[in-house]
Amino acid sequence: MSVSLLLACLWAVTATVIAMFPSRDKHWRVAYGLIAVGIPILGFVTYQNGPWLGLIVLAAGASILRWPLIYLWRWARRKAAR
Structure with missing residues (x-):
């Protein structure tokens, strides 16, 4: 397994574990962090393993x-409707 796929699996497990705990803001702060970390990991996976x-x-x-x-x-739909 390549390093990028290992990082993607670690990201998914981390997101799943975080979702198990209660949160006052319904996990929005964590979601922003997961997005910020997940986009470079996605690019790395695509670079190492191809687009599929x-x-x-x-x-x-x-x-x-x-x-x-x-x-x-x-x-986006609300913005497009204006």
């Missing part, structure tokens, strides 16, 4: 961080 594995890791990350993506989609 990069897309798989992107889909896995999107399934973990689905609420920030849903809110981003809603925001």
Whole structure:
């Protein structure tokens, strides 16, 4: 297993463990941190293993961080409707 895939798996396990604990802000601060760390890891996975594995890791990350993506989609639709 390449270093980039190991980092992606570690990121996913860390996100899952963090989600198990209660949070007052519904994990939004942690989500921002996971996004900031996950984007370079995604680029590293794509660089080392190709675009298909990069897309798989992107889909896995999107399934973990689905609420920030849903809110981003809603925001973009509101901006486009103006």
